[in-house]
Amino acid sequence: MACIEGNSIKIKVSAPGKLILFGEHSVVYGRTALAASINRRTSLELCENVENRITITMNKIDLNLSLNFSDIVQLVKENVPLMENNSDFSIKLIDHDSFTRLTLERISRVVDVSNLTDQQKSSLLVFVFLLHLIFHNNSDLLQPFNIVINSDLSLGAGTGSSASYCVCVSAALLHYRTLRTSCEFDKTNFTHEDYKIINEYAYAGERILHGKPSGLDNTICVNGSFVEMNRIGPKEFNVIENPPLINLILINSGVPRNTSQLVQKVAALKNRNPSAVDNILNAMDDVSKTASDLLKKIGASQKSCTSFEEDFQRLEELIVMNQGLLYSLGVSHRCLDDICMICNQQGLNAKLTGAGGGGFAFTVLPPNFDQGKLNTCLESLKSHGYHCSHVVLGGDGVCIDS
Ligand SMILES: Nc1ncnc2c1ncn2[C@@H]1O[C@H](COP(=O)(O)OP(=O)(O)OP(=O)(O)O)[C@@H](O)[C@H]1O
Numbered sequence: 163m164a165c166i167e168g169n170s171i172k173i174k175v176s177a178p179g180k181l182i183l184f185g186e187h188s189v190v191y192g193r194t195a196l197a198a199s200i201n202r203r204t205s206l207e208l209c210e211n212v213e214n215r216i217t218i219t220m221n222k223i224d225l226n227l228s229l230n231f232s233d234i235v236q237l238v239k240e241n242v243p244l245m246e247n248n249s250d251f252s253i254k255l256i257d258h259d260s261f262t263r264l265t266l267e268r269i270s271r272v273v274d275v276s277n278l279t280d281q282q283k284s285s286l287l288v289f290v291f292l293l294h295l296i297f298h299n300n301s302d303l304l305q306p307f308n309i310v311i312n313s314d315l316s317l318g319a320g321t322g323s324s325a326s327y328c329v330c331v332s333a334a335l336l337h338y339r340t341l342r343t344s345c346e347f348d349k350t351n352f353t354h355e356d357y358k359i360i361n362e363y364a365y366a367g368e369r370i371l372h373g374k375p376s377g378l379d380n381t382i383c384v385n386g387s388f389v390e391m392n393r394i395g396p397k398e399f400n401v402i403e404n405p406p407l408i409n410l411i412l413i414n415s416g417v418p419r420n421t422s423q424l425v426q427k428v429a430a431l432k433n434r435n436p437s438a439v440d441n442i443l444n445a446m447d448d449v450s451k452t453a454s455d456l457l458k459k460i461g462a463s464q465k466s467c468t469s470f471e472e473d474f475q476r477l478e479e480l481i482v483m484n485q486g487l488l489y490s491l492g493v494s495h496r497c498l499d500d501i502c503m504i505c506n507q508q509g510l511n512a513k514l515t516g517a518g519g520g521g522f523a524f525t526v527l528p529p530n531f532d533q534g535k536l537n538t539c540l541e542s543l544k545s546h547g548y549h550c551s552h553v554v555l556g557g558d559g560v561c562i563d564s
């Protein structure tokens with residue numbers, strides 16, 4: 163529930179990161195993917211102030227800005243370019259590329275961007291872009307405020323820090339606008355209708371950071387739980403009922419990489435070898451669909467306490483196949499291959515997650531897995547410089563914390 167201190171609105175929202183179990187990259191081309199939220203979150207606190215300024219603190223990227231409030235109100239009132247022949251204002255009709263360019267120009271009028279890193283500039287651009295869109299027709303509702311953004315997620319490593327960031331900003335600004343218009347101060351949760359709107363705005367933010375993303379990352383960060391996505395299916399995504407309890411270890415290769423460059427790398431490979439790459443993508447689709455059926459079965463059998471060891475073995479087989487297919491698309495990395503090999507030496511199976519090229523891999527622990535072998539595997543990964551951590555899959559999506 164939002165709180166009011168004096169006459170000032172204060173809200174806090176948070177959104178989880180995500181882990182793609184199957185189908186990264188192929189999902190960009192309309193194939194099936196399976197992902198889950200993880201128990202690491204980004205949070206955003208917004209608190210109105212009386213100082214006539216908007217202050218922005220993004221701790222993960224060392225960004226601290228204090229902007230003149232009237233400059234921002236002026237900026238938000240400026241035109242938003244729409245696609246041809248449309249006069250209605252709606253997020254679906256915005257000419258995204260022109261609006262991104264214009265927003266960048268407008269930002270440089272109110273902030274000295276020459277001192278900012280590219281990363282700070284991109285995150286600020288997303289924030290101002292979303293603020294502009296959300297308050298464009300309601301600029302009189304804006305009041306000076308401070309925002310502070312924190313995150314438990316590693317940036318640029320495959321666990322959806324960018325989507326989690328875009329979801330938080332969209333959710334906080336949309337919720338703030340609602341409070342300024344309808345004073346729903348007793349609202350404690352977002353509705354499914356809110357989820358849909360937050361997702362649309364978050365996707366627009368992700369487009370700035372990622373070019374042409376599939377929308378899987380923001381969808382999972384909004385909805386939480388386990389999500390199966392197939393963009394060309396009748397329904398874009400399904401939240402999986404009876405999600406399985408999976409013991410999963412995240413392994414950080416420590417190799418930095420850039421999601422949009424890796425997506426472009428696959429696009430270039432596909433351009434040069436359309437038929438071969440299509441066959442790889444189709445195989446990935448098959449693997450994801452089979453994995454999705456298996457995960458639903460594992461979830462159900464866990465509940466009824468029947469044996470699921472065999473299903474687990476099949477799941478591991480699919481992990482190995484998916485990693486092989488990603489390797490053939492050129493998005494693995496020497497360190498990711500090394501991680502898979504170290505896990506395999508102890509009877510575990512691993513694959514990269516997210517865009518690849520570095521970042522995280524994961525391995526799942528089969529039921530009753532030998533503790534000694536696990537310890538040996540973790541020691542070996544550590545001695546090669548790979549950091550391991552346990553994550554819980556499938557928690558809450560975006561929510562109002564206070
Ligand atoms: N907490 C945050 N505060 C501000 N900006 C953030 C935050 N988290 C992410 N970002 C923005 O998102 C960018 C990271 O996006 P990128 O796609 O490279 O990584 P990722 O989302 O962690 O990986 P993947 O898309 O493979 O899951 C950062 O460079 C930054 O611009």
Ligand SMILES: C[C@@](O)(CCO)CC(=O)[O-]
Binds near residue numbers: 189374379421425516
């Ligand atoms: C590589 C990719 O499939 C996942 C990035 O987390 C890109 C996307 O879905 O937009």
